[in-house]
Amino acid sequence: MTTTHEFWLAGRRASGETAFEVRHPHDGSLVATVGVPTDAQVEEAVAAAAAAVPVFAATPAHQRATALDHVAKRLAERTEEIARLITAENGKPIKWARGEVGRAVSVFRWAAEEARRTNGETMRLDTDPGGTGRYAIVRRFPRGAVLGIAPFNFPLNLVAHKVAPAIAVGAPIILKPAPATPLSALVLGEILAETDLPAGSWSVLPVENAKMPALVQDERLPVISFTGSDKVGYQIMDSVPRKHVTLELGGNAAAVVLADWNSEADLDWAASRIALFANYQGGQSCISVQRVIADASVYDRLVEKVVAKVKAQVTGDPSDEATDVGPLVDENAAKRVESWVEDAVAKGAELLIGGSRDGAAYAPTVLAELPADAILARAEVFGPVLSLHRVEGTEEAFAAVNDSAFGLQAGVFTHDVQTAFRAHRELEVGGVVIGDAPSYRADQMPYGGVKDSGVGREGVRYAMDDFTFEKVLVLTGLDL
Template sequence: MTTTHEFWLAGRRASGESDFEVRHSFDGSLVGKVSVPTDAQVEEAVAAAAAAAPVFAATPAHVRAAALDHVSKRLAERTEEIARLITAENGKPIKWARGEVGRAVSVFRWAAEEARRTNGETMRLDTDPGGTGRFAVVRRFPKGVVLGIAPFNFPLNLVAHKVAPAIAVGAPIILKPAPATPISALVLGEILAETDLPAGSWSVLPVPNEKMPALVQDDRLPVISFTGSDKVGYQIMDSVPRKHVTLELGGNAAAVVLADWNSEADLDWAATRIAMFSNYQGGQSCISVQRVIADAAVYDALVERIVAKVQDQVTGDPSDDSVDVGPLVDENAAKRVESWVDDAVAKGAKVLTGGVREGAAYAPTVVADLSDDAILATAEVFGPVLSLHKVNSTDEAFAAVNDSAFGLQAGVFTHDVQAAFRAHRELQVGGVIIGDAPSYRADQMPYGGVKDSGVGREGVKYAMEDFTYERVLVLTGLDL
């Protein structure tokens, strides 16, 4: 009998009047059915969150921290179960799904730690005569209820990056998971329901995308945290100019290999990391390697190694521990990637390996001689496709990185500390990774982009700051 997953309305289980199916992108098997909240139930959840806001904001830090610690512990205990679910929903190879659960475990643990040590600051004001006897205490308070809108590519960890910081600061959250991958978030709801968080402080609502504009516009939800496409993200921001909107959007991340990265070991390392991280989630990561920009001095030797390493990527059933690259989230996504590669080839590009689609799977692909007017040259492919570009200097390499509408992260393979600091100064991105692919993310560090890659930052501490504002208390008549 097929399981129909209930959703979480103000912290309790609930069912709607309809449901939808979630299917495995590898074999089409039914993963489960998910109940859809009615309009009345969505209203109930929002009203409960708004009512809970002052109560939750006043909740002692130890209560919030204990809840976050509990979630971290229970995710760790249920790692294999949840990883298998992520693979079934998303098509992500099981080894990467286990890693995703491990990252979510850490996100909730860090949130618990930050909840305990967020103390604000104090300052004496008698530095000028008018401030004699005055002392200030600065603390942060929630801006209000958070509407968290999560994507399909990390159905647990990117949910964690919205839920954990909100709980840590005492901000109620309405979470809307991606339609393709809602069950992981609903399982997280099971764990949240085991805690002592106030009623109304959280809901997990698998609301259809077409019903989201009303939620986005709701004045009781003053904070929106969205991860997804730049088109949808900026539509949301433009529609609610007076709300606080955090956008974690797309990229077309570049891996730069400079001339000094030229030993056999160097080139093997770069090729290994580039091949892995252009394909590791089927390329469905905002910081997957999409462009390799290599100095002419190392280009030929590097390309040979990259092609070989990409061909070594094991494809197939994502539930198999040996598989590196599974299917994309659905067949339409694979067809889109196929059409973009076909467009590139029609405009003169050469496919050095890959370029073949089978159902929802697209073979790991390397493309050279990409023309500037190809879609692949400027847009985010969000698939296992890598393009190669030869340059003749560091100047040219860094200019190529910046010649993009996106600016999320970049990787720079170099031993030159001056080049590293120059990259940090000049590259128009949110993060620069030296000696590795751009796909590295530590979940506690500030993560986000510039230009069309979004606004605001994730990373637990930084998201907590995004969800709160400073409020100053001035004490007077004191003998300091």
């Protein structure tokens, strides 16, 4: 008999009246059942968060930092347990799941450091005669309680990117994990419950998606941090124009290989990184490589190497240490990817490798000659599929990168520092990675996009800024 997991309501365990199942994407086996909060329990959590706003904002920095340090320590101690839980609920290969736990440890550690060193700024105002004897102190204060809505693809680390910055600034947070992957967030709740954070400062509520609009509209939650699809994200933003909404949305990430990246070693490296990061989360990453844009002078050699490297990716049971590519989050996701590849091939794309589905698993796939009217040419596939494109020169390559509704990150393989700065200037993305795939992310750097890839930035300090506002204190009559 499977025990129903409790959730976390204002820092304490709670049980709902109904429950839903979490199943393993690889074999469909039952992983857990999870309780669903009632409407009354959701109201209790929101009311507690609103009441905690002044209390949590007034907590000393050392209290918040100590709690964050504790979370980092306990996550590290429970790495293997939590990694296997991620694999079970998400289907992520175990080696990548361990990496995700390690990244979450770093996020909480950085948040503890930032909580200790966030001091605001000062400025003298006597630079003009009217400011004689005046001095200003500028500090940041929480905008209010935060509604954090997390996706399934990084069920711990993207939760960490919402919870850790909120705690660091003293902003109460209600976290809604993805229905497919709530278990990692619930374990995080166990660890948070070991701290002395104020009552009401955090809740983890596996609320049904149908109940999300009411939470989004609730005026007691003035900040919304959402990671997920662009369609849902902009629906949220449009529905609450007076709230502070940050959106981390989709991508259609390009890896550009330019003419100067032309030695065998260069192309081997590029092909290895492209193959790895087109498939490493089953392609279920917003900065997974989806488009490869290669100069004509290196295109043919690169194609051969990319296909070989993709073929070498080990697929199968995600709990196997050797597995590189596991299943997608569910069979419907795999069926969608399958239909998009079929659409591309029907319209003239050349299938170089892959193109087959087995339940929730989709084989790593490479396409060439992708027509512009294929769905894959414009939308985010969120699956292990990449397309190869031949261009003539840097200008055409950069134009191809920018020919997208999305703008999250791009990778540019070049040795030319002038080209690197040109890429930084001209590419319409939130981040440019030189000499590697676009999939590199350090969790402390500002991460986010432009165009349909969202607004705002993650990365602990940058999210802290989003969750707070500046308030000025002017002191008068001072002998400066």
